[in-house]
Amino acid sequence: MPALLEIEDLSVHFHTLEGVVKAVDGISYTVHQGERVAVVGESGSGKSVSALAVMGLVPAPPGVVRGSVRFAGEELTTMDVNALRRLRGRHVAMVFQEPMTSLNPVLSIGTQITETIELHLGLSAKAARARAVELLSLVGISEPARRLDQYPHHFSGGMRQRVMIAMALSCEPRLLIADEPTTALDVTIQAQILELMKDLSARFGVALVLITHNLGVVARYAQRVNVMYAGRIAESGTTREIFARPRHPYTVGLLASVPRIDRPKGERLVPIDGQPPDLARLGPGCAYRPRCRWAVAECAVARPPLAAVFEGHEAACFRSAAL
Numbered sequence: 414m415p416a417l418l419e420i421e422d423l424s425v426h427f428h429t430l431e432g433v434v435k436a437v438d439g440i441s442y443t444v445h446q447g448e449r450v451a452v453v454g455e456s457g458s459g460k461s462v463s464a465l466a467v468m469g470l471v472p473a474p475p476g477v478v479r480g481s482v483r484f485a486g487e488e489l490t491t492m493d494v495n496a497l498r499r500l501r502g503r504h505v506a507m508v509f510q511e512p513m514t515s516l517n518p519v520l521s522i523g524t525q526i527t528e529t530i531e532l533h534l535g536l537s538a539k540a541a542r543a544r545a546v547e548l549l550s551l552v553g554i555s556e557p558a559r560r561l562d563q564y565p566h567h568f569s570g571g572m573r574q575r576v577m578i579a580m581a582l583s584c585e586p587r588l589l590i591a592d593e594p595t596t597a598l599d600v601t602i603q604a605q606i607l608e609l610m611k612d613l614s615a616r617f618g619v620a621l622v623l624i625t626h627n628l629g630v631v632a633r634y635a636q637r638v639n640v641m642y643a644g645r646i647a648e649s650g651t652t653r654e655i656f657a658r659p660r661h662p663y664t665v666g667l668l669a670s671v672p673r674i675d676r677p678k679g680e681r682l683v684p685i686d687g688q689p690p691d692l693a694r695l696g697p698g699c700a701y702r703p704r705c706r707w708a709v710a711e712c713a714v715a716r717p718p719l720a721a722v723f724e725g726h727e728a729a730c731f732r733s734a735a736l
Contacts, residue, residue, distance in 0.1 A: 421483075423481070425459075436459050452625075459641055504587050505587070526548065529584060552576075552578050575598075636652060644692060648663070662705045696713075697715070
């Protein structure tokens with residue numbers, strides 16, 4: 414089956430007074446129809462910026478986007494602005510990370526949801542409102558008909574996040590990018606929202622790119638994983654492979670720092686020492702080297718390429734076979 418989303422050698426650099434910040438530095442991966450792919454990494458690794466580049470939302474200047482992003486065979490990086498606007502929301506949708514600032518404070522929730530439905534699906538105002546009520550109910554908001562006439566300040570952070578998810582799902586997109594979609598939600602609502610996304614992916618063939626730092630979410634809801642560090646993909650493979658046989662020191666560190674019920678009681682977690690690198694001052698070698706206990710001399714002078722270690726499993730590490 415041809416890939417629905419194809420990202421090839423994508424880079425996003427920001428020109429600042431302190432130098433060029435390489436927020437995303439040459440990443441490549443694909444997403445097929447109905448597939449759930451997680452992008453994992455700590456803050457500053459380039460996860461959200463890469464998603465904004467896919468959506469064509471990187472401000473220029475100061476951002477410079479290079480590489481290729483193809484959706485259903487169409488190149489998005491060179492697409493006409495009007496054509497891209499017709500694509501966004503209808504076929505490719507995104508749930509943004511910060512619900513507090515993603516909604517317009519002077520428009521009612523109903524206006525913001527129905528505007529998208531009327532524009533992309535061509536429904537009447539009455540039909541669009543009925544669809545909006547259905548969507549709010551779907552994401553767990555009580556009294557949806559009444560809540561449509563309220564404004565964002567009437568909703569808690571978690572409720573706003575659910576509204577954002579409803580808006581993203583309103584036109585039944587083929588690709589949904591969810592950037593930390595459950596950040597502001599309590600644990601039970603998190604599970605409901607993630608199960609909803611998983612169900613939509615299975616029932617309607619919606620491809621899902623899930624951006625998160627929560628490895629527990631990855632283990633349950635993703636089929637493939639891309640681990641990002643310092644704007645690059647450090648490791649890529651199926652979820653089962655990544656969790657069973659991690660082959661990059663950063664992935665090993667992420668997994669070791671997460672509580673697990675199958676470990677002995679009282680066993681201490683192992684944190685990752687050090688700090689993420691300054692993306693405006695990356696050296697010639699491996700960006701993870703200062704924090705890596707397996708580093709060798711070669712790591713200081715050359716950047717390890719992303720190479721296969723098993724079938725369908727890649728890692729950017731000179732010592733991947735020894736881990």
